[in-house]
Amino acid sequence: MVDEKPHVTQALLYLDGVSVSFDGYRAIRGLSIYIEPGEMRAIIGPNGAGKTTMMDIITGKTRPDEGEVLFDAGKYDLTKLDETAIAELGIGRKFQKPTVFESHTVADNILLALKGPRTARASLFGWRNNVEREKIDEVLTTTGLLDHRDRPAGVISHGQKQWLEIGMLLAQDPAIMLVDEPVAGMTDAETEQTAALLKDINKSHSVIVVEHDMAFVRALDCKVTCLHEGSVLSEGSIDKVAGDDRVIEVYLGR
Amino acid sequence: MITKYIVSRLDGMGLIFLAVMAAVAVFVPLSNLLLPPTSVFYVPTYLMALIGKYLCYAILAVSLDLVWGYCGILSLGHGAFFALGGYAMGMYLMRQIGTRGVYANPILPDFMVFLNWKELPWFWYGFDMFPFALLMIFLVPGALAFVFGWLAFRSRVTGVYLSIITQAMTYALLLAFFRNDMGFGGNNGLTDFKDILGFNVQAQGTRATLFFLTALSLILSYLLARWMVTTSFGKIIVAIRDAESRTRFLGFRVEHFKLLVFTVSAAMAGLAGALYVPQVGIINPSEFSPANSIEAVIWVAVGGRGTLVGAAVGAILVNFLKTVFTSGFLAPYWLFLLGAIFVIVTLAVPKGIIGTLNGYYERWRGNDAEARWHRKSAEASNETEAGAKIHG
Numbered sequence: 001m002v003d004e005k006p007h008v009t010q011a012l013l014y015l016d017g018v019s020v021s022f023d024g025y026r027a028i029r030g031l032s033i034y035i036e037p038g039e040m041r042a043i044i045g046p047n048g049a050g051k052t053t054m055m056d057i058i059t060g061k062t063r064p065d066e067g068e069v070l071f072d073a074g075k076y077d078l079t080k081l082d083e084t085a086i087a088e089l090g091i092g093r094k095f096q097k098p099t100v101f102e103s104h105t106v107a108d109n110i111l112l113a114l115k116g117p118r119t120a121r122a123s124l125f126g127w128r129n130n131v132e133r134e135k136i137d138e139v140l141t142t143t144g145l146l147d148h149r150d151r152p153a154g155v156i157s158h159g160q161k162q163w164l165e166i167g168m169l170l171a172q173d174p175a176i177m178l179v180d181e182p183v184a185g186m187t188d189a190e191t192e193q194t195a196a197l198l199k200d201i202n203k204s205h206s207v208i209v210v211e212h213d214m215a216f217v218r219a220l221d222c223k224v225t226c227l228h229e230g231s232v233l234s235e236g237s238i239d240k241v242a243g244d245d246r247v248i249e250v251y252l253g254r
Numbered sequence: 255m256i257t258k259y260i261v262s263r264l265d266g267m268g269l270i271f272l273a274v275m276a277a278v279a280v281f282v283p284l285s286n287l288l289l290p291p292t293s294v295f296y297v298p299t300y301l302m303a304l305i306g307k308y309l310c311y312a313i314l315a316v317s318l319d320l321v322w323g324y325c326g327i328l329s330l331g332h333g334a335f336f337a338l339g340g341y342a343m344g345m346y347l348m349r350q351i352g353t354r355g356v357y358a359n360p361i362l363p364d365f366m367v368f369l370n371w372k373e374l375p376w377f378w379y380g381f382d383m384f385p386f387a388l389l390m391i392f393l394v395p396g397a398l399a400f401v402f403g404w405l406a407f408r409s410r411v412t413g414v415y416l417s418i419i420t421q422a423m424t425y426a427l428l429l430a431f432f433r434n435d436m437g438f439g440g441n442n443g444l445t446d447f448k449d450i451l452g453f454n455v456q457a458q459g460t461r462a463t464l465f466f467l468t469a470l471s472l473i474l475s476y477l478l479a480r481w482m483v484t485t486s487f488g489k490i491i492v493a494i495r496d497a498e499s500r501t502r503f504l505g506f507r508v509e510h511f512k513l514l515v516f517t518v519s520a521a522m523a524g525l526a527g528a529l530y531v532p533q534v535g536i537i538n539p540s541e542f543s544p545a546n547s548i549e550a551v552i553w554v555a556v557g558g559r560g561t562l563v564g565a566a567v568g569a570i571l572v573n574f575l576k577t578v579f580t581s582g583f584l585a586p587y588w589l590f591l592l593g594a595i596f597v598i599v600t601l602a603v604p605k606g607i608i609g610t611l612n613g614y615y616e617r618w619r620g621n622d623a624e625a626r627w628h629r630k631s632a633e634a635s636n637e638t639e640a641g642a643k644i645h646g
Contacts, residue, residue: 059503087505099500101493108489118505120487120514128486151627172504 010073012037012176012206018057018067019230027053028064028230035176040202042217043210044241045227046250051210052096054227055178059093060086072175088118092174096181096210098161102154106145106164109153110136113168136171143167143197159186166197176206183216195219214242226250260477263484266615267608271563272473278305279469283462299458304577306465306533308570313468313475313526315553315569316562317519320479322551323560324488325515326495328413331420332523333547334427335395337537339524341431342394344444344537345378346387347455351448364446365439375437384451391528392521399520400513407509407516412498421544428542443538444531455532468529472566475522479562482518491515492560552596558606567608 013035020028028050035041043051056062057069060083069078071089078086087093100109111131122128140146143163148156153164162182169177179198183191195216198207202222211217217224217238224241226234234244241247264272282297282305289296297305314336321327348363357367361374380386402423406416434440453460482488493501494508502508531537540546550569557568572595579588603610 061499083499083502084505084507087503093503095500095503099497101496101500103492103496104489111486112489112493112501113504118507120507120510123487123490123511124482124485126486147631148627168504 010037011035011070012039012072013058013208014068014070014074015054015058016068016070018054018064018069020053020057020062020064026230028057031067031227031231033225033232035206035208037175038202038206040199040207040220040222041209042220042222042224042238043208043227044212044214044217044224045233048229049227050230051227052180053230055093055180055208055210058086058178059083059091087172087174090173090175091178092169092172092176093178094162094165094169094180094182096184098158098165100153100161100164100168102152104153105150106140106153106156107136107149109164110139110167110171113171115171115173139167139171142170142200144193159190162186162194163197166194166201170201174205176208177201179207179209181211182209183211183213191216192219263480265612267561267563267612268476268480271476271566275469275473275476279466279473282469283466286465287458287462299461302461302465303533306461306468307530308573309465309468309472310526310530310533311550311553311569311573312566313472313529314523314550315557315565316472316475316479317522317526318550319554319559319562319565320482320522321516321519322554323562323565324483324495325491325512326498327512327516328417328551329420329516329519330417330544330547330551331422331424332519332550333544334420334424334542335399335520335523336527336530336546336550337424337427337431337539337541338395338398339391339527340531340537340541341438341444341527342381342387342390342524343528343531344447345381345390345438346384347447347450347532348439348444349378349382350450351446354448355446363439363444365434365442366437369434371437378437391524395524395527396517396521399517403513403516404509407512410509421547424542424547425544428539428544431539431542439538441539443536443540445536445538447532447535450532455535461533464529464533468533471525471529475525476562476566478518478522482515483562487511549592552592554606556595556599556606558609558612561606561608561612564606564608568606571607 011034013033015031015033018028018031019026031050031054043054045051053062057064058078060078060081064079070076071078071091076089081089101112104112111128114128114131114135116122116128117126137146137149140149143166145160145164145167148160153161156164162184166179166182169179182198183194186194191213198209198220201207209220221238223236224238225232226241226244226247228250233250234241234247261269282302285295285297286299286302291298314332318329318332321329351363353360355364357364359367362371366374381390406419411419430436431438432441438444447455449455450460483491490501490506491511494511498508527541553569553572554565555568556572557566558564572592575591576588579585579591599606605613
């Protein structure tokens with residue numbers, strides 16, 4: 001089966017002809033996207049274009065009605081796995097609405113995300129009980145949260161929660177990160193810092209970023225895919241996509 | 255070494271609680287056995303039995319706090335596990351009666367002879383041996399919780415739906431155990447016990463020993479629960495409580511964690527029931543009644559969810575009030591009072607007694623991470639201001 005599609009063997013993440021409907025509404029229609037190892041990809045598109053649904057399909061939250069979703073050069077069929085198994089394969093996700101463990105401290109949020117055995121037995125007797133402070137502080141330094149390490153994650157600002165979640169992704173050290181609207185609700189300065197942070201992360205991880213903020217996407221300086229009504233409308237450099245007449249049309253309306 | 259390890263896992267409340275419990279475990283039985291009834295410090299047998307009952311409820315409350323307070327599984331059927339542990343102990347005690355029953359049948363308990371049964375049902379086999387009964391005390395509630403939890407958690411039944419099916423579970427067991435042909439003594443349950451391990455259950459020495467074992471079990475249950483919640487396992491179950499799907503996307507098998515904590519909790523509740531039965535002298539289907547399980551939830555809420563100590567304190571306090579109010583002229587108003595307590599606690603002290611006290615204590619110690627952070631950032635901004643003035 002893999003032999004029929006030789007290009008599958010190269011892509012880290014391979015979506016082909018994926019469709020899904022909710023109560024008759026086709027949120028995704030024949031979507032095909034290929035992400036190469038080490039790539040940074042920005043996904044843009046108007047509301048309802050299917051960006052978050054695409055994330056849901058990749059991470060196992062939603063099962064597609066048809067189409068192929070393969071990971072790691074076609075080795076794993078993600079449509080057959082659940083959220084936990086997919087996360088274990090090395091696909092990390094940051095949610096649109098920052099979702100951190102609010103009653104845990106910032107440091108504990110990172111602790112729980114750290115890569116390593118995740119069984120119940122390991123959690124009772126294992127290494128996660130003896131993690132060196134430095135390991136956590138390293139991530140907190142990268143994300144600029146070191147001063148907040150002992151505060152409950154519920155009380156830090158919205159932008160800091162976004163960073164904490166990116167920090168959790170870093171600690172998880174996945175092969176690919178799906179980052180949903182990382183700069184929503186951030187100031188311009190914070191947005192710039194986030195772009196720099198993601199570019200830095202991209203040196204060792206593949207990253208998919210879903211974002212509305214065009215200045216931010218431009219700062220990421222990567223290949224851009226514009227979705228519309230559940231399929232790819234335009235793909236290429238930011239200048240090519242932003243200059244595409246159809247893209248301008250769906251963003252500005254007819 | 256071990257003591258140091260245990261102490262390192264406790265907070266102030268835990269140490270106080272353990273010290274008090276250890277004192278109670280030693281003082282109450284000794285006072286009952288050794289002091290003359292005229293002494294001021296004498297604990298009469300009825301009082302010892304009463305406190306022993308409270309301590310059993312405290313174990314049940316700790317087990318419920320473990321699943322509800324930490325993992326967010328609001329079980330409205332924990333009384334079922336308590337009752338199953340109680341029935342396992344009751345079956346052992348029934349088999350110990352032997353020929354001293356009314357019908358003097360060496361094998362069959364009285365109620366079976368009365369029902370004209372000729373043979374012991376298979377599920378009564380082995381209960382004449384204490385080690386087997388002891389195993390069943392943990393195994394039967396644990397196995398039920400495992401199967402129930404496996405089905406429920408795998409299908410991702412959560413929140414109020416889970417609470418409703420736990421309630422249905424205990425109600426179904428209530429109806430089943432009421433039936434005479436189930437072979438558990440029907441409506442009357444199991445009673446009229448004689449011996450436990452060869453000692454007369456009515457004897458003062460046996461009662462004192464049972465009391466000591468109950469207090470010891472409460473201490474050990476607390477330590478086990480405390481150990482579980484202070485490891486990274488505890489952090490993960492709290493994470494599940496607060497953001498279940500996030501935990502799943504982090505790569506944790508949420509259903510395994512829930513299943514483990516639910517099963518351990520059920521076995522703990524079973525132990526509580528097993529200690530309860532020889533002290534009160536009876537176990538009958540009313541222990542399965544949904545109201546019992548709901549009452550246990552109220553104890554935990556009153557004492558403080560997610561504190562363990564609070565659960566035990568809540569159980570003891572509410573049951574003490576129940577004893578006071580259900581004897582005498584106030585008896586008809588007890589349920590109103592219980593309801594009022596629950597409403598008042600929910601509105602006025604949502605963290606419960608111990609949760610609120612912990613909050614005050616932290617603030618008094620200046621230990622509160624949030625306060626410390628604010629102080630630190632205030633100092634930092636003062637320095638910057640001072641610096642600005644100098645440079646300006």
